[in-house]
Amino acid sequence: MIDSLLIANRGEIACRIMRTARELGIATVAVHSDTDRDALHVRCADQAVNLGGARPSESYLRVEAIIAAAKATGANAIHPGYGFLSENADFARAVDAAGLIFVGPPASAIDAMGSKSAAKALMDAAGVPLVPGYHGADQALETFRVEAAKIGYPVLLKAAAGGGGKGMKVVESEAQLSEALSSAQREAQAAFGDARMLVEKYVLQPRHVEIQVFADQHGNAVYLAERDCSIQRRHQKVVEEAPAPGLSPELRRAMGEAAVTAARAIGYVGAGTVEFLLDARGDFFFMEMNTRLQVEHPVTELITGQDLVAWQMRVAQGQPLPLSQEQIVLRGHAIEVRLYAEDPEQDFLPASGELTLYREPAAGVGRRVDSGVVEGDRVSPFYDPMLSKLIAWGEDRETARRRLLAMLAEQQLGGVHSNLAFLRRVVAHPAFAAAELDTGFIGRHADALLPAPAPLPDAFWALAARAWLLTAPSAARADDPHSPWAAACGLRLGLACEQRLHLRCGEAEARALPAPGVSLLGDQLLVDGRRHAVQRRGQWLFVEWDGQLQRVTQVDPISEVEALQHGHGGLTAPMNGSVVRVLVEPGQQVAAGELLVVVEAMKMEHSIRAAEAGEVTAIHCAEGDLVEEGRVLVALQPLAEEATA
Incomplete structure (x- = not known):
C-alpha cells in the first residue's frame, strides 16, 4: 500500500496529485529547486526537500537526489507527474531498484515508447496505421536530407525521446534543414538528455486527436474516450476538449481499440495517451504514445466522472481497474485552456517575472481550476511557463464553451505577459464555436486572434486617471478622512478643481483629466452603467478595458530624465x-x-x-x-x- 507519496514534479500537476493523495489519506512529499522553495506545491505538501540549483539538471532531473529524498522522508512511492523524468525509463528502474513504488508504467513500456523510432516499428508490427517517415538510427545530416526528399517537403522533425513540442521543427525546404536539425537536436538534448531525431511527413490541416488508455497488472485495458487537442502554438497544445467534436461512434471505437492495441503491444500498465493525426476523410495515423498522465487529463475526468490520479494509485498498488470498457459512460462535454506566462504578440515568447495580480474564477457547477501559482509568486525562466488550467463542463459543447468564456472573463492576471486575452478570443471565435478545428487554427485566424495592438483612446486614460485617484492611499490626513486635505481631488481655492495625471500603460503615455461620474464599488469601477474590474497593487493599477487588464502607473518626471540619459544600442x-x-x-x-x-x-x-x-x-x-x-x-x-x- 502507498502510505507516503513523493511527487517528483512541480507546479499545478504536483498540487493536483497532492489533492487526490489527501483524499486517499496518503501523506505527500514535495521536492523543489532553490528557485521553487516558496512555490505553491511546496506549501501544500506535508514535507518538502530541497534538491538545490535552479535549472532542471540541477534539481528536478537528479534521479539519485529524488530517491534519496524519498528514503529520507519515509515515502514509499514516487509519482513522476508529467514532464521532467516522467517518461525516463532509467528513473523508473531506479525507483524500482530502491524498493519504492513507481506510480507509472514499467520501465520496459517506457523504453518501448520512449524512442519514437522504435515505437513506430512496434506499432507497424501491431497493425496500427502510421504517418510516412524515417525513424532510423543514422542521425547524419545527409541521411535526413535524403529521407526528407523521399518523403517530400514540408516535413516535421521530432525528438525521438520526448514530446510537448520540445525538439520539434517544421521544415519547408531543403535549405532550412541543416539549421532546423541542429536547433531541434539541441532542444531535445536540453529537454530530454537525448538528441536523436526522426522525420515525418507534415500532414496538412490535420486534427490532433488522442485516446486516454489505462491498463492494470492483471491484463485489463480500457480507453476512456478521446480528446481533441488541435489548437496549438509552437506544436504545443493550448486548448483541449473531450469528447472530440464530430466523431462518429464507429470512428471513436476504432481509434479507441487501436489505442488499446498499442498499449497491449508493449505490456503497458497505468495511465497513457495514444496520439493520432486525424485527417478530413476520417483516416487516422499513430504519432506517439505518452507514457504518463497528460496535462489535459481533467477534461476526461469531467466527462467520465473518474479521478485518473486515483486510478493511477490503485493500479500502482496492484489493484484491478475500477471499471470495464462497457461500464465507462460519457456525460456532457468539457473544454480546457492552458494559461501561460507568454507574449502572444511576440510569437508566444515565454515571459517571467512577478505575478503582481492573480485572481482565479469563482468555484461553481461545471467549473474547475488546476493551478500551481498564487498572487505574488515569481515565474521562473527555467521551467515551463504554464500557470494554471481553466476547465469548464456542460451538458453539451456550447454550454461548456459559454461557461469557459465566463471563467476567462473572471480570471485576472497582471505583472507578466500572458495569453489570457488570446484564450478569450479563441474560445469566443465563431470557428471555434462551430468546432471547425485543425492544427492550423491559430495561423488561419491570426488576424482575429492576434490583432495588432490598437491605441488606447482618451476615454481609457480618463477612466484610468479617475481610478488612480479613487484607489490611491491617502497619506496626507489619515487621521481625519473627512478633512479636505485628505481628498485627492485637485482642490484650488478660488479656481475650478482640476488634476491632470501623467500616466503610462505599456509603451503609451498620456496626461489625462479624471473622468467624471465614476464610482468605485469594491473591485469594480461603475461608469454609465458599465463595470470595469480594477485592482491596485502598490505602484501598479490594473484597469479592465475591452476585456483586457491594462497595467497603469504614474510617471515620475525625475526618473524619466534619468532614463533618457541611460541609452544603449544593440x-x-x-x-x-x-x-x-x-x-x-x-x-x-x-x-x-x-x-x-x-x-x-x-x-x-x-x-x-x-x-x-x-x-x-x-x-x-x-x-x-x-x-x-x-x-x-x-x-x-x-x-x-x-x-x-
Whole structure:
C-alpha cells in the first residue's frame, strides 16, 4: 500500500496529485529547486526537500537526489507527474531498484515508447496505421536530407525521446534543414538528455486527436474516450476538449481499440495517451504514445466522472481497474485552456517575472481550476511557463464553451505577459464555436486572434486617471478622512478643481483629466452603467478595458530624465533565459537575418538575428550566461550603404 507519496514534479500537476493523495489519506512529499522553495506545491505538501540549483539538471532531473529524498522522508512511492523524468525509463528502474513504488508504467513500456523510432516499428508490427517517415538510427545530416526528399517537403522533425513540442521543427525546404536539425537536436538534448531525431511527413490541416488508455497488472485495458487537442502554438497544445467534436461512434471505437492495441503491444500498465493525426476523410495515423498522465487529463475526468490520479494509485498498488470498457459512460462535454506566462504578440515568447495580480474564477457547477501559482509568486525562466488550467463542463459543447468564456472573463492576471486575452478570443471565435478545428487554427485566424495592438483612446486614460485617484492611499490626513486635505481631488481655492495625471500603460503615455461620474464599488469601477474590474497593487493599477487588464502607473518626471540619459544600442534578450550559443565575434560583418545568438528559456530555443547588415562591434554575453529580458547581447553597427550595395 502507498502510505507516503513523493511527487517528483512541480507546479499545478504536483498540487493536483497532492489533492487526490489527501483524499486517499496518503501523506505527500514535495521536492523543489532553490528557485521553487516558496512555490505553491511546496506549501501544500506535508514535507518538502530541497534538491538545490535552479535549472532542471540541477534539481528536478537528479534521479539519485529524488530517491534519496524519498528514503529520507519515509515515502514509499514516487509519482513522476508529467514532464521532467516522467517518461525516463532509467528513473523508473531506479525507483524500482530502491524498493519504492513507481506510480507509472514499467520501465520496459517506457523504453518501448520512449524512442519514437522504435515505437513506430512496434506499432507497424501491431497493425496500427502510421504517418510516412524515417525513424532510423543514422542521425547524419545527409541521411535526413535524403529521407526528407523521399518523403517530400514540408516535413516535421521530432525528438525521438520526448514530446510537448520540445525538439520539434517544421521544415519547408531543403535549405532550412541543416539549421532546423541542429536547433531541434539541441532542444531535445536540453529537454530530454537525448538528441536523436526522426522525420515525418507534415500532414496538412490535420486534427490532433488522442485516446486516454489505462491498463492494470492483471491484463485489463480500457480507453476512456478521446480528446481533441488541435489548437496549438509552437506544436504545443493550448486548448483541449473531450469528447472530440464530430466523431462518429464507429470512428471513436476504432481509434479507441487501436489505442488499446498499442498499449497491449508493449505490456503497458497505468495511465497513457495514444496520439493520432486525424485527417478530413476520417483516416487516422499513430504519432506517439505518452507514457504518463497528460496535462489535459481533467477534461476526461469531467466527462467520465473518474479521478485518473486515483486510478493511477490503485493500479500502482496492484489493484484491478475500477471499471470495464462497457461500464465507462460519457456525460456532457468539457473544454480546457492552458494559461501561460507568454507574449502572444511576440510569437508566444515565454515571459517571467512577478505575478503582481492573480485572481482565479469563482468555484461553481461545471467549473474547475488546476493551478500551481498564487498572487505574488515569481515565474521562473527555467521551467515551463504554464500557470494554471481553466476547465469548464456542460451538458453539451456550447454550454461548456459559454461557461469557459465566463471563467476567462473572471480570471485576472497582471505583472507578466500572458495569453489570457488570446484564450478569450479563441474560445469566443465563431470557428471555434462551430468546432471547425485543425492544427492550423491559430495561423488561419491570426488576424482575429492576434490583432495588432490598437491605441488606447482618451476615454481609457480618463477612466484610468479617475481610478488612480479613487484607489490611491491617502497619506496626507489619515487621521481625519473627512478633512479636505485628505481628498485627492485637485482642490484650488478660488479656481475650478482640476488634476491632470501623467500616466503610462505599456509603451503609451498620456496626461489625462479624471473622468467624471465614476464610482468605485469594491473591485469594480461603475461608469454609465458599465463595470470595469480594477485592482491596485502598490505602484501598479490594473484597469479592465475591452476585456483586457491594462497595467497603469504614474510617471515620475525625475526618473524619466534619468532614463533618457541611460541609452544603449544593440540586440537584446527577448526574455529571461540562458545563452546556449554565440555564433559571431567582434569585427565580424553579418548579413540581415543572420543568426547571432541563441537563447534558451523554459526549454525552448529562441534565435537572435541581425535586423540589418552590419558589423559586430562588441559581444556582451558568453555561452552559459543567465541573461535578463532587455539585456544587450550584441552591439551591431549598421554598414554604410556603399558597403552593402
